[in-house]
Amino acid sequence: MRQKSCNVNDKLKIGVLYGGRSGEHDVSLCSAASVISALNKSKYEITAIGIDRDGRWYVQDKPQIIPHKDFGRVLSLKKRGAWFVNHFEQGNQLRIFNNKKGGKALAVDIVFPVLHGTFCEDGTLQGLLELAMVPYVGADVAGSAVGMDKDIAKRLLTEAGIPVVPSVTINRQQWRDKKKDISKNIIDKLGLPLFVKPVCAGSSVGVKKIKEIKEFAKSVDFAFQYDTRAIIEKAVDCREIECAVLGNEAPAASVLGEIIPRHEFYSYDAKYLDPQGARAQIPAAIEDKLATRIRQTAVKGYLALCCSSMARVDFFLDKKTGKFYLNEINTLPGFTSISMYPKLWEATGLPYSKLLDKLIELACARHRQKMSIKTERI
Ligand SMILES: Nc1ncnc2c1ncn2[C@@H]1O[C@H](COP(=O)(O)OP(=O)(O)O)[C@@H](O)[C@H]1O
Ligand SMILES: [Mg+2]
Incomplete structure (x- = not known):
């Protein structure tokens, strides 16, 4: 197995993943523009890998920072020649192949997922990266999923x-079977106003505040557009x-x-x-x-x-x-230079690009620890 990965004396190949099959796709393009700009180019060789809304991966030849009507500056995502991940080619690197005939392979030492929401932040992508045995930034499978x-x-x-705020969680079947009873029981238990949200989502996608019982059913139906379970919470x-x-x-x-x-x-x-x-x-x-x-x-x-x-x-x-x-x-919180997560660290004494270095170090440390775990009985 290759040992170069995570050796601080080498110029590490960082694969920045962005976009994604998620309601927070655009937010990610914006976070990625900041991360790509701030990563220290003397330490890292950067490859931008855009994931489109259908989940296809595209390695970007020349990623550009372009204007966006809602998000100011975002990283461009050009859909040229789809690439796919081959997680069987393991060895501390993620290998990505161009699926065109005679297409080339590309390898990165560390993945920095600048992604948010479903299929990005929920353990699914992290599972793929674990199988590829590549270090990556952000919580691992269990932490991401929960x-x-x-x-x-x-x-x-x-x-x-x-x-935590008192709440009730329901699935679609329970809702379909007993809409009236559920509405009444939840309002009796939690009172009004309430918040109705998809269990797994982010950026307030699918979230509604309700003040009257007549808004209840519509808000639950709305939350179910984004997940198979809805959580109803007392409003604080x-x-x-x-x-x-x-x-x-x-x-x-x-x-x-x-x-x-x-x-x-x-x-x-x-x-x-x-x-x-x-x-x-x-x-x-x-x-x-x-x-x-x-x-x-x-x-x-x-x-x-x-x-x-x-x-x-x-x-x-x-x-x-x-x-x-x-x-x-x-x-995987918002990561634009004005996002709360990096701003909070800046106010605590850790500037943005040093924070990125620290995250890469932590990814390496966790990876080394995981690689030391015995996978055989003897
Ligand atoms: N129980 C609650 N009481 C008051 N405000 C809430 C409550 N739940 C959600 N909100 C409001 O909705 C926003 C989004 O909800 P949150 O649970 O953070 O979901 P998301 O993962 O989409 O950010 C919160 O930042 C807050 O403004
Ligand atoms: Mg929130």
Whole structure:
């Protein structure tokens, strides 16, 4: 097996994966533009690999940063000559083949998935990279899968003694069979207003806030367009606090940031389409003792969900009671230069391009550890 990969004396070949078969495809193009610009070219040889909305991979000859109507600057994704991954050609490198006759093979030492959402951040891609035995940035299969699943994450967090907002999860069959009973029982249990969300999604795609019972069925049907399960949650009148966590087995927490949406909640429009949709306050104006408890809880939650590499841990801080809840963990958070995750590290003393170096180091460290695991009985 090749040993070059992860040797810091070599110029590492980094494969930046972006785009993806996900509702957050465009967000990823924007994150990728920032990552590609900031990766240290004297240390890394970079290959941009765009994944289109149908899941096809395209190695980019000359990726360009181009304007985009909603996202400002994004990385172009040209669909020329599809490539495919051959995970049987293992050996610490990911090998990608051009499927044209006589097409060439390409290999990368480390994969940096700058992707978000389904088939990107949910453990599926991570499984492919594990089979290829290539180091990669971001949580591994288990951490990605549970981080993406709002229902499983809540159960694990509850078991770890971390407060979460009361909720009920239903699948499509249960909904089809008993719409009326379900609506009534959930409203009796949780009250109004409520949030209805797909269990596995991101960027507020499929999320609705409902204030009246008559909006219930329409919102649940809407959430089911994005997943096979829906989670219905009590709405909390809250401040939204975020913490960036970085590391493998002994992770560190950044200072806290606050998102102040100017919309009814932090919707997709507020996040990406309305330039005035939300304001970020770093560090968040929170007294020290409470901030320390939230940061400690962020690390505890990160470990409870088997995360490694990085994650942004999001909290709701109840305006009335002062109680906080862990809302969700994002294992591949937005990564534009103005995104919360890199901004929080910058405010904690780790600038953007150093953060990318650290993520690559962590990917190598985790990979070395995984490669040392015995796969034979003797
Ligand atoms: N229970 C809740 N109480 C108050 N606001 C909520 C609640 N659930 C979601 N929201 C609002 O909706 C946004 C998106 O929900 P979230 O659970 O973070 O899903 P996503 O993974 O799509 O970001 C949150 O940032 C917040 O503004
Ligand atoms: Mg969120």
